[in-house]
Amino acid sequence: MLLGGVACLALWQVWLTVRLLEQDQSLELQRSRERLGEIADLALAQLSRSLGDWQIGLHELNAFPPSPSLRARFLKGATFLRISQDGIQVFPQRPLLFTPVPPVVHPQTPGAFDVADKLELREQQYDRAIAALQPLTLRPQTRPEALLRIARIQNKSSLQEGALNTYKSLTSETAFDPSGTPYALLAASARCRLLMNLGRRQEASIEADALRTRLLDGRWPLSREAFDYRWSELDRLGIAAGSPPKQAIDFSTLVAQLYNRWQIAQSSGTSPSGRESQPDSSLLIWNSTSNGLSALLTLPDWLDTTLKLAPNSTDVHWKLLLPGTSGGTDLTVTRSMAEAQLPGRLEFLSIRPISGAASNRRMLLLGGAALMLLVILGSGYVVYRAISRELRVAQLQSDFVAAVSHEFRSPLTTLRTITELLAQNRISDESRRRQSYVFLDHETNRLHRLVEDLLDFGRMESGRKQYRFEPHDAFDLVRATVNDFTEHAEAQGFSVEADLVTPEGASASTIRVDEEAFRRAVRNLLDNAVKYSPVCRTVWVDGTICDHRVLISVRDQGMGIGTEEKQAIFQKFVRGQAAKKAGIKGTGIGLAMVRQISEAMGGEIRVQSEVGVGSTFTLLLPLAED
Numbered sequence: 088m089l090l091g092g093v094a095c096l097a098l099w100q101v102w103l104t105v106r107l108l109e110q111d112q113s114l115e116l117q118r119s120r121e122r123l124g125e126i127a128d129l130a131l132a133q134l135s136r137s138l139g140d141w142q143i144g145l146h147e148l149n150a151f152p153p154s155p156s157l158r159a160r161f162l163k164g165a166t167f168l169r170i171s172q173d174g175i176q177v178f179p180q181r182p183l184l185f186t187p188v189p190p191v192v193h194p195q196t197p198g199a200f201d202v203a204d205k206l207e208l209r210e211q212q213y214d215r216a217i218a219a220l221q222p223l224t225l226r227p228q229t230r231p232e233a234l235l236r237i238a239r240i241q242n243k244s245s246l247q248e249g250a251l252n253t254y255k256s257l258t259s260e261t262a263f264d265p266s267g268t269p270y271a272l273l274a275a276s277a278r279c280r281l282l283m284n285l286g287r288r289q290e291a292s293i294e295a296d297a298l299r300t301r302l303l304d305g306r307w308p309l310s311r312e313a314f315d316y317r318w319s320e321l322d323r324l325g326i327a328a329g330s331p332p333k334q335a336i337d338f339s340t341l342v343a344q345l346y347n348r349w350q351i352a353q354s355s356g357t358s359p360s361g362r363e364s365q366p367d368s369s370l371l372i373w374n375s376t377s378n379g380l381s382a383l384l385t386l387p388d389w390l391d392t393t394l395k396l397a398p399n400s401t402d403v404h405w406k407l408l409l410p411g412t413s414g415g416t417d418l419t420v421t422r423s424m425a426e427a428q429l430p431g432r433l434e435f436l437s438i439r440p441i442s443g444a445a446s447n448r449r450m451l452l453l454g455g456a457a458l459m460l461l462v463i464l465g466s467g468y469v470v471y472r473a474i475s476r477e478l479r480v481a482q483l484q485s486d487f488v489a490a491v492s493h494e495f496r497s498p499l500t501t502l503r504t505i506t507e508l509l510a511q512n513r514i515s516d517e518s519r520r521r522q523s524y525v526f527l528d529h530e531t532n533r534l535h536r537l538v539e540d541l542l543d544f545g546r547m548e549s550g551r552k553q554y555r556f557e558p559h560d561a562f563d564l565v566r567a568t569v570n571d572f573t574e575h576a577e578a579q580g581f582s583v584e585a586d587l588v589t590p591e592g593a594s595a596s597t598i599r600v601d602e603e604a605f606r607r608a609v610r611n612l613l614d615n616a617v618k619y620s621p622v623c624r625t626v627w628v629d630g631t632i633c634d635h636r637v638l639i640s641v642r643d644q645g646m647g648i649g650t651e652e653k654q655a656i657f658q659k660f661v662r663g664q665a666a667k668k669a670g671i672k673g674t675g676i677g678l679a680m681v682r683q684i685s686e687a688m689g690g691e692i693r694v695q696s697e698v699g700v701g702s703t704f705t706l707l708l709p710l711a712e713d
C-alpha cells in the first residue's frame with residue numbers, strides 16, 4: 088500500500104511536470120505567434136504602402152520613355168508600358184511578337200493593276216504584263232504591290248533568278264498588303280520558298296533563319312494569327328523553328344489583354360485600374376484613363392525585394408501561398424494579401440530556437456521536478472525500509488518471546504513433576520532418588536544459566552554491563568570451561584577434544600578479560616556446536632597464538648551455515664533457517680552476546696562454515712601487554 092501510494096505520488100508528480108512543460112511550450116508558441124503576427128502586419132502595411140506609391144507613380148507615366156526620376160520610384164528591372172492612340176510603347180524595349188493594334192493599310196489606287204492583271208491572268212502575256220507593271224514600281228503607293236506581281240510573273244515564266252532579285256528589293260519595303268501583311272515578310276518567305284524549289288536548300292535555310300530572327304525581334308506588327316502562321320511556315324521553309332520563346336509570347340499576350348482592357352474602358356467611359364500577380368510571379372499594376380493605359384510589370388522576384396521585414400526579424404522566413412493552396416501550421420502565421428489588393432496569402436515562420444530564458448525556465452522546471460521525484464522516491468524508500476525493519480524486529484522479538492517461553496517451559500515442567508514425586512515420597516528407590524536430585528540440579532543450573540544469559544544480554548544491550556577486566560591465561564579459562572561443559576556434553580553422547588598449543592617462542596596466552604563473560608562466550612560456542620551437530624558427536628576446541636592474538640576456535644561437523652546468513656546470525660534474535668526447520672530450540676541471542684563480549688575485550692569473532700560440512704567459530708583476542 089505504501090509502495091502504491093509512493094508510486095501514485097511519483098506518477099502525479101510526473102504528470103504535473105508534463106502538464107507544466109506543455110503549458111510552458113504553448114505559452115512560448117503563443118508568444119512566438121504574437122511576435123510573428125506583429126512582424127507580418129508591419130511587413131504587409133509597408134508592402135501595401137509601396138504598391139500604393141507605385142500606383143500613384145503610374146499616373147505620372149504620360150511621357151515615354153519615363154524620366155529617370157520617375158523610374159527611380161519603381162523597382163529596378165521593371166518594364167513600363169503605355170498604350171494610347173499613338174500605339175504601344177514599351178520601356179525598356181522588349182519585342183512584341185504580335186500586336187493587337189492593326190497596321191495602317193493604304194488602300195490601293197483603284198484600277199491601277201487592271202491592265203497587268205488582264206495580260207497576266209487572261210492572256211498569259213507575261214512579258215507585256217511585266218512591262219505594264221514597270222511604271223507602277225516608280226510610284227510609292229503602287230510600288231510594293233507592283234514588285235510583288237512582277238516577281239510572281241517572273242517565277243511563272245521561269246525567270247527564277249529575276250524573281251529572286253525582285254523579292255530581294257521588296258524586302259526593304261515597309262508597306263502592308265491589303266490583308267495587313269507586310270510586303271517585306273511576304274517577299275522574304277517567297278524567296279525562301281523559291282530557293283527551296285530551286286534546290287538551293289542551304290541558302291533557303293539561311294534566309295529562313297534570318298526570317299525567324301526578324302519574327303522574334305518583333306520587326307513586323309503582326310496579328311496573333313499571322314505570327315502563328317508565319318512561325319509554323321518556318322518548318323516548311325527548311326529550318327526547325329521549335330516553339331517561340333514562352334516569355335516573349337506571354338509578354339505579347341499580356342500587352343494584347345491590356346489593349347483590350349483599354350478598348351473596353353474607352354468604350355464604357357470608365358478608368359479602371361488593378362494589380363495582378365502573373366503566372367511567373369511577376370506583378371502587373373495598371374491604370375487606364377481616356378488618354379491611355381499605363382502599366383508596370385515587375386520582375387518575378389519583386390516580392391523578395393519589396394517585402395521588408397523588421398530589422399530584428401532575421402529569424403523570420405516567409406512564403407507566398409497562392410489562392411487555392413493550403414498552408415499554415417501551429418508554428419506559422421498567415422496573412423491575406425487583400426490589404427495590398429493582391430490575391431493569395433503570405434505565410435510567416437520563425438526558425439528561432441527556444442529563447443535562452445525559456446530554455447532556462449524549462450531546465451529549472453525539469454530540475455525541480457527531478458529533485459521532487461527524487462525526494463518522493465527517496466523518502467518512500469526510507470519509510471519503506473524503516474517500516475520493514477520495524478516489522479522484522481517485531482517478528483524477531485515475537486519469535487524470541489516464543490522461544491524463551493519454550494526454553495523455560497520444558498525444564499519447569501520436568502522440575503515440577505520431579506519435585507512433586509519427591510515431595511509425595513513416591514520415589515522409594517534410593518538410587519533413583521539420587522538420580523532425581525542430580526537431574527534437578529542439572530535443570531536448575533540450566534535455567535539459572537538461561538536467566539543469567541537473558542539478564543546479561545539485557546545489560547549489554549542497554550550498555551549497563553560492567554566488565555571486570557583482569558589478566559588471565561586464555562587457555563586455562565578455555566580448559567576450565569571445556570571441563571565444565573564436558574559433563575553436560577557427555578550426557579548427550581558428545582565428546583569434546585581440546586588442543587590448546589602455545590607455539591614455541593610465543594609468550595604466554597595471557598589476555599585481559601572478564602572471566603565470567605569470557606567463559607560465557609566460549610560456553611555459548613560449545614553449546615551451539617553440540618546443538619547443531621545432529622550426526623557427528625565430536626566437538627573440537629583449538630587454541631593458538633598468532634600476531635599477538637589468542638585464537639580460540641570451536642569446530643564441529645554439523646549442519647553448517649549458508650553464506651547469506653553468516654553475517655546476520657551475529658545480530659540479536661536472528662536464527663538460521665536450517666535451525667528453525669530442524670526444530671532446534673534457541674533464542675537467537677547467543678552469538679549476539681559472543682560478539683558483544685569479544686568486542687568489549689578488544690577482539691572479534693569470525694565464522695567459517697559450509698552447509699552440510701560444519702562450522703568453525705574463532706574468537707580472536709589481543710594478548711595482554713606485559
Ligand code: ADP
Nearest residue numbers: 615616619656662663666673674675676677678
Ligand atoms: P540460537 O542458537 O539460540 O538460535 P545463536 O545466536 O546462538 O542463537 O545462533 C544464531 C543462529 O546461528 C542459530 O539459530 C543457528 O542457525 C546458527 N548457528 C550458530 N552456531 C551454529 C553452529 N555451530 N552450526 C550451525 N549453525 C549455527
